[in-house]
Amino acid sequence: MYIVTAEDMYEIDRFAIDQGGIDGTILMENAGQAIAKEMMIAEEKSCHMAILVGSGNNGGDGFVIARYLKNEGYPVKVLQLVPNEKIKGDAAYHKQLLIHQKVPIQEVLTTDKLLECLVNVDIVIDAILGIGVTGEIREPLRGMISIINEQNARIYSVDIPSGLPANENHTIDIAIKADRTYIVEAPKQSLFLENTAPYYGEWKVIPIGIPIEAYGMIPKVRSWNLKDVKVSFPKRATFSHKGSHGKGLVIGGQELMPGSVALSSRAALKAGAGLVTVATMERNIPVIANYCMEAMYQNLSNFGHIDLAGFDGVAIGMGMGRNRTAKTFVEDVLAQEDVPVIIDADGLYHLKELLGMLQERRSPTILTPHYGEMAMLTNQEIETIKKAPFTMAKEFAQEHQVYLILKGKYTIITAPDGTQMVNATGNAGLAKGGTGDVLSGILLAFIMQHESVLEAMNNACFIHGMSADLRIESGQNTVIDLLASDVIDGLTNVFRTMS
Ligand SMILES: NC(=O)C1=CN([C@@H]2O[C@H](COP(=O)(O)OP(=O)(O)OC[C@H]3O[C@@H](n4cnc5c(N)ncnc54)[C@H](O)[C@@H]3O)[C@@H](O)[C@H]2O)[C@@H](O)CC1
Ligand SMILES: [K+]
Helix, strand or coil, rough: CCHHHHHHHHHHHHHHHHCCCCCCCHHHHHHHHHHHHHHHHHHHCCCCCEECCCCCHHHHHHHHHHHHHHHCCCCEEECCCCHHHCCCCHHHHHHHHHHCCCCCCCCCCHHHHHHHCCCCCEEEECCCCCCCCCCCCCCCCCHHHHHHHHCCCEEEEECCCCCCCCCCCCCCCCCCHHHHHHHHCEEEEEHHCCCCCCHHEEEEEEEECCCCCHHCCCEEEEECHHHHHHHHHCCCCCCCCCCHHEEEEEEEECCCCHHHHHHHHHHHHHCCCCEEEECHHHHHHHHHHCCCCCCCCEECCCCCCCCCCCCEEEEEEECCCHHHHHHHHHHCCCCCCCCHHHHCCHHHHHHHHHHHHHCCCCCCCEEECCCHHCCCHHHHCCHHHCCCHHHHHHHHHHHCCCEEEEEEECEEECCCCCCCCCCCCCHHHHHCCCCCHHHHHHHHHHHHHCCCCHHHHHHHHHHHHHHHHHHCCCCCCCCCCCCHHHHCHHHHHHHHCCC
């Protein structure tokens, strides 16, 4: 599944029409028909539905939906919120088909009239504005959107909640707050942003028959799914030994935070790493070993040099603290160029002053900031990152030649060449201390076993979230009591589904 901007979507449509020879009216038919079928599954025939259409092709989808619902015997009324002369092109074609079927279309041009028309309506189908919206919402639509949001009716939006921009880095003016959105063909960037995602409600993507070749025209942003994980997940060979699955080093855990590295190292072993060594403060070792007796230990009491020769991957920074000696250690690890390094938590704090070293590294460097850490690394406000996470992540990864995992409800994974993936697994239970340490451990295990770093990162993020999801779905935990250690225990169930 590709994630697009409005411009990408228009380019894809153009390709389908110009190169694929598919008429625009057919794409509209496909979209409207498929959405109507979804509505028929979701709603009883006794529901009174109002289909609200605007001037563009989003409105055109609405005319098609009305035709199919009417045919099935649903009581539908079509409220056209713009004057007749504004309906043009493909939308006008489908409006005409509706007129042939004797479906009444009311022109509703004032908020008062709209209020009258919405009395006793159970379902509003919002086909007012799609991805063609620009600038502030003009009257009378602005007032109408606010009235619609105040109704008790359930709201289904077509493609995008009307008024909401498709792309990141736009200010939200006013928009429909949908209960569910049927997204036409491909999710738009705004589905994945903290400030705009809630407008969509539940969502489902509706394919409309665009040839896959059309996606060759746009920069690739994809979502990673279970099928991708299954295809790319390395098989464990029968004759493998512990050395075959990577020797990993976990560095961190200051005096008061032994749990962080305990979680990372246990997660790495549970995720399949062959051997894990924990480099931490001496007095922490008995505590950590109690939780992770399969790991080996190195004393890190005197921060300084640690030889990475012989290790296939390093994860540094979890619970490491922010004192100057910890920083010299991050510097030392970065200078040893030949080992893949994951930098997390306090390691990112120290990295802020060491960014210049990143481009010099010969092995992959993987950074795992949440939004706050990303704001710190880029000297930006956290709101700036939230508004344009795709762009911010891409610019940073390309500038510093790093792999970046920007952690959030939807995690954005970026490679140094700018390729981006979105991970959607995980739930609110993960918003708790220690879950990031677990992700670092899983990442360490995977980068040592996958040939492609990007695949390792995608799989680690997917599986980390999936473990949390399975714990909730199976009733073993709720989003309130889920702990980072439960996510580690849940890996067993995840791996069972892989085989
Ligand atoms: N071939 C295609 O292009 C397809 C398009 N589809 C649908 O078409 C939509 C895109 O169609 P359009 O490009 O016509 O765009 P819209 O349907 O979003 O409509 C744009 C129109 O809305 C009005 N408008 C824009 N900004 C406004 C504002 N701030 N205040 C008030 N009015 C405003 C303008 O009159 C503008 O012409 C998609 O979202 C999707 O639902 C689907 O039918 C599938 C095929
Ligand atoms: K809409």
